[in-house]
Amino acid sequence: MINKIQHSTNCGDCNCKTSIFKSLHPFELELINQARVQVNYKAGEIIFKQGTPSPHFVCVTSGLAKIYIEGYGKNLILALVKPVDYIFGPGIYVDNRHYYSASAVEDSSACLVDVNIFKKLIRENPDFADEFIKRVSLQSIFNFDQVISLTQKQMHGRIADVIFYLAEKIYCQNPFVMTISRQDLADLSGMSKESAIRILKEFREEGILSLQGNTLEILNIKQLRQISETG
Amino acid sequence: MINKIQHSTNCGDCNCKTSIFKSLHPFELELINQARVQVNYKAGEIIFKQGTPSPHFVCVTSGLAKIYIEGYGKNLILALVKPVDYIFGPGIYVDNRHYYSASAVEDSSACLVDVNIFKKLIRENPDFADEFIKRVSLQSIFNFDQVISLTQKQMHGRIADVIFYLAEKIYCQNPFVMTISRQDLADLSGMSKESAIRILKEFREEGILSLQGNTLEILNIKQLRQISETG
DNA sequence: CGACTGCTTGATGTTGCTCAACGTGCGTGG
DNA sequence: CCACGCACGTTGAGCAACATCAAGCAGTCG
Numbered sequence: 001m002i003n004k005i006q007h008s009t010n011c012g013d014c015n016c017k018t019s020i021f022k023s024l025h026p027f028e029l030e031l032i033n034q035a036r037v038q039v040n041y042k043a044g045e046i047i048f049k050q051g052t053p054s055p056h057f058v059c060v061t062s063g064l065a066k067i068y069i070e071g072y073g074k075n076l077i078l079a080l081v082k083p084v085d086y087i088f089g090p091g092i093y094v095d096n097r098h099y100y101s102a103s104a105v106e107d108s109s110a111c112l113v114d115v116n117i118f119k120k121l122i123r124e125n126p127d128f129a130d131e132f133i134k135r136v137s138l139q140s141i142f143n144f145d146q147v148i149s150l151t152q153k154q155m156h157g158r159i160a161d162v163i164f165y166l167a168e169k170i171y172c173q174n175p176f177v178m179t180i181s182r183q184d185l186a187d188l189s190g191m192s193k194e195s196a197i198r199i200l201k202e203f204r205e206e207g208i209l210s211l212q213g214n215t216l217e218i219l220n221i222k223q224l225r226q227i228s229e230t231g
Numbered sequence: 232m233i234n235k236i237q238h239s240t241n242c243g244d245c246n247c248k249t250s251i252f253k254s255l256h257p258f259e260l261e262l263i264n265q266a267r268v269q270v271n272y273k274a275g276e277i278i279f280k281q282g283t284p285s286p287h288f289v290c291v292t293s294g295l296a297k298i299y300i301e302g303y304g305k306n307l308i309l310a311l312v313k314p315v316d317y318i319f320g321p322g323i324y325v326d327n328r329h330y331y332s333a334s335a336v337e338d339s340s341a342c343l344v345d346v347n348i349f350k351k352l353i354r355e356n357p358d359f360a361d362e363f364i365k366r367v368s369l370q371s372i373f374n375f376d377q378v379i380s381l382t383q384k385q386m387h388g389r390i391a392d393v394i395f396y397l398a399e400k401i402y403c404q405n406p407f408v409m410t411i412s413r414q415d416l417a418d419l420s421g422m423s424k425e426s427a428i429r430i431l432k433e434f435r436e437e438g439i440l441s442l443q444g445n446t447l448e449i450l451n452i453k454q455l456r457q458i459s460e461t462g
Numbered sequence: 463c464g465a466c467t468g469c470t471t472g473a474t475g476t477t478g479c480t481c482a483a484c485g486t487g488c489g490t491g492g
Numbered sequence: 493c494c495a496c497g498c499a500c501g502t503t504g505a506g507c508a509a510c511a512t513c514a515a516g517c518a519g520t521c522g
Contacts, residue, residue, distance in 0.1 A: 069375060071383040072462045090368035099372050123357035136367060137321035141330050143374060144300060151381050151421045152302040190382045192479055197502060231303045423511055428470060
């Protein structure tokens, strides 16, 4: 799983410094820098498994990862994680176990930071704590939207939601190349792979989007938005 | 909605002092005590609505409340809240809006505390902050279980999960009187009211539980557990 | 007493899963 | 180099799960 270990860059220079880390002092960043390990993952490799101990805070620095819950026979993808974003499970403050699994979708690299350093900084720097709580809150809010989508919309609406998620939050461009599989698409929208493919086909036939291989372009955003909203 | 306002007790004596408040110093509790308003709600009354500003942290001191997301045509109950428990939405650290609604299921009373006092204490008392984050984390973990139940189990498994939730977490006794409606039961398990009733009937006919009016007793815990696990 | 609300049951239609078959690209080993 | 297995993608048919609709019933409140 671990291909090579690097200490190439320095947290002070890293673009990870954006977001929640912006509230840290240079000496605090240096603390993290010293407790940090960089790891590379090939596409498909597991970063950590649900149920295992959670000694690290993970920051994705390149590629694309997915975090997913392994349920009864199938998986539910909670989110895709792209650079520069963090994976911190709720277990960190409970029993130090992972409550979901993470794996690389594309070839990826990540920085692992000792979770105790992290918790120490939260205790010592209120600004950092505030940012952390804010981030956890945003994650919760996202999950709420997801739950409503999954439990109250039918398949067309759910696929529409996932397509918007990919276009707006993950790939951030309109014609985009899906690096995730159809199975991932299904796991994101809580349906079978066959159903997901079928809906995509219908959308294509209705001219709502074009899909050649893995290149997807939304052609009729308005109509897709309406499908998302009417469930 | 608001029936009468009381300043009957004092936070120092209140049993709310358990749980996360145990990490507060007496002078900090006094700070909360002074910023606190006690309110009574009749069954069915709304405590706050999704989308409205969130100026308070709510502590349920008697009765039973539900927190629920108002979705597309129907509601999804995220949790029931009994004394002494707290309602703090993720919006507090984001945009100060509620991301779900809350209403009283039974006649209830609650203490409202200014959210700024609360955030101030989190900044000043790291133990309190740790406890708060832990609590938010536990809530997330609970939601994960819920999402898996809702998206990957079929109706029988979902109803089984809800019955265990009520028996073990809410009413905390085996023959228990359901103070929630059948509609609430359906909203907890993400199905139609009719389906929920039908499953209960089946369980009763199979001798898994007895149900007279609103008094429910689990007769065959083992079998119900299995239904919960096999989805 | 009538209107109303919540509960219950049956009949009916739709949704979405499963299974099975087939195509396609890709890597592997002979 | 080709043959083969394998994973992924695609399509269709059948079926189980679940929602919706409609009707009836009991309790309750004005």
